[in-house]
Amino acid sequence: MSFAELHIDRVSRAFGEHIALRDLELTIKGGEFVALLGPSGCGKSTALNCLAGLLPLTGGQILLDGRRIDTLPPEKRGFGMVFQNYALFPHMSVRRNVAFGLSMRKVARAERERRVDEALRLVQLTDHATKFPAQLSGGQQQRVAIARAIVLEPRLVLMDEPLSNLDAALRLEMRSEIRRLHQTLGLTTVYVTHDQEEALALADRLVVLRDGLVQQIGSPEEVYAHPANRYVAGFMGYRNLLPVTMSTQDTVVGNGFTLAGINRDGLTEGGAVAAFRPTDVTVADADGENTVRAAVEIVEYHGREQAVEARLPGGEPLHVRTESRLAPGDEVLFHVPRERVLVFAP
Ligand SMILES: Nc1ncnc2c1ncn2[C@@H]1O[C@H](COP(=O)(O)OP(=O)(O)OP(=O)(O)O)[C@@H](O)[C@H]1O
Ligand SMILES: [Mg+2]
Known part of the structure; x- marks a missing residue:
C-alpha cells in the first residue's frame, strides 16, 4: 500500500x-x-x-x-x-x-x-x-x-x-x-x-x-x-503590492510613502515592489517612520474587524484590516512596521 x-x-x-x-x-x-x-x-x-x-x-x-x-x-x-x-x-x-x-x-x-x-x-x-x-x-x-x-x-x-x-x-x-x-x-x-x-x-x-x-x-x-x-506573495495574502523605487539600501519610496529600514539582498536600486499584508497596517497616533496619510474610500464590515480600502497620495490603493472604526471620507494616518515589509523585483 x-x-x-x-x-x-x-x-x-x-x-x-x-x-x-x-x-x-x-x-x-x-x-x-x-x-x-x-x-x-x-x-x-x-x-x-x-x-x-x-x-x-x-x-x-x-x-x-x-x-x-x-x-x-x-x-x-x-x-x-x-x-x-x-x-x-x-x-x-x-x-x-x-x-x-x-x-x-x-x-x-x-x-x-x-x-x-x-x-x-x-x-x-x-x-x-x-x-x-x-x-x-x-x-x-x-x-x-x-x-x-x-x-x-x-x-x-x-x-x-x-x-x-x-x-x-x-x-x-x-x-x-x-x-x-x-x-x-x-x-x-x-x-x-x-x-x-x-x-x-x-x-x-x-x-x-x-x-x-x-x-x-x-x-x-x-x-x-x-x-x-x-506573485507568491500576492497569493499568500500580501494584498498590498506597491510599485516603489529603492532609494538607499534600506529605504523604498513610492506613492508618497517612504518605507525605512527595509533590506532585501540583491535589490539595492531601481524599481521594486513593496509587499505587506492588510493585517500588518495599523492606524498611527502620530507622524513618524513608515507612516502615510490616506483617504478611506471603502469600508467592509467583518465582525470585530473592518476591511478598509484607502487611497494613497500616489493614487494606489492601500488595503487595511483593522479593529479601528473608520468611515469613508476619513483622512487617516496609517503605519506599516518595517519588519513586515518585503521587497521584490518588479
Ligand atoms: N484538454 C485540453 N486541451 C487544451 N488545453 C487544455 C486542456 N486541458 C487544459 N488545457 C489548458 O491548460 C492550462 C492548464 O489547465 P488546467 O486544467 O491544468 O488548469 P487548473 O490549474 O486545473 O485550473 P482550474 O483551477 O480552473 O481547474 C489551461 O490554460 C487550459 O486551458
Ligand atoms: Mg483544475
Whole structure:
C-alpha cells in the first residue's frame, strides 16, 4: 500500500502549442500531504491528471520507488482519485458506489463487504448506505467520493478541488475530515486547490504554480512567511503590492510613502515592489517612520474587524484590516512596521 518515494522528474504536458505544465520536479515522500496551489488555468489539474495516468506526458518521467510508472495505464498505478464533481453513479446506492472498484477488481464478496463497511464507517456514512446520490447533501456526496477512493487502499490519493462545490461551513468540516483520514489511514495525498487557506491548513508541503511553472515549493510556514516572489506573495495574502523605487539600501519610496529600514539582498536600486499584508497596517497616533496619510474610500464590515480600502497620495490603493472604526471620507494616518515589509523585483 505505501511507498518510500514518488519522484516526478521534469514532467511536462503540452496541448498543441500551449505548454500547460513545464518541467515539474518534485519528490513526494510516502505519508506526505502535498498541495498544488495556484489560480485557474495554472496547470494544477494537468499535473494531477499526469500523475493519475489520465493524460500522457509530453516530457519527463514519473518514478515510484525507482520504477517508472508513467507508462502504466491508470488502473495499474494503484492510485485513488477524487474529482471536483464527485462523479458518482446516480443509479447506484451509496454502498454500491463505494463497492464498485472492488467489484471491478473481482475482490471476493466477504472481503468486499468488510472493506465497504469500514470505508463507510470512516467517512461516517453507515446510516446512509442504502440511499442514492440524489438523496444526499453535497457534503455527503463528497464523502461517498472519498470512501470510493480509499476503499481501494490506494498508495496515493489524488484530489482535485474536492471541496469547491460545498458551502463555507461544510468546506471547513470536510477539510478537517480529509486531514483526519489522511492521518488515520497513513495515506499519501496530493491535493489540488486554488484556495491558499485550504492549502496552508492541510498540507505538509505546498507547490505554488503559475502558468505551468513552479514558483515555490515549501512548508506552509516557509511559503507564508517567505514567499519567493511577488506573485507568491500576492497569493499568500500580501494584498498590498506597491510599485516603489529603492532609494538607499534600506529605504523604498513610492506613492508618497517612504518605507525605512527595509533590506532585501540583491535589490539595492531601481524599481521594486513593496509587499505587506492588510493585517500588518495599523492606524498611527502620530507622524513618524513608515507612516502615510490616506483617504478611506471603502469600508467592509467583518465582525470585530473592518476591511478598509484607502487611497494613497500616489493614487494606489492601500488595503487595511483593522479593529479601528473608520468611515469613508476619513483622512487617516496609517503605519506599516518595517519588519513586515518585503521587497521584490518588479
Ligand atoms: N484538454 C485540453 N486541451 C487544451 N488545453 C487544455 C486542456 N486541458 C487544459 N488545457 C489548458 O491548460 C492550462 C492548464 O489547465 P488546467 O486544467 O491544468 O488548469 P487548473 O490549474 O486545473 O485550473 P482550474 O483551477 O480552473 O481547474 C489551461 O490554460 C487550459 O486551458
Ligand atoms: Mg483544475
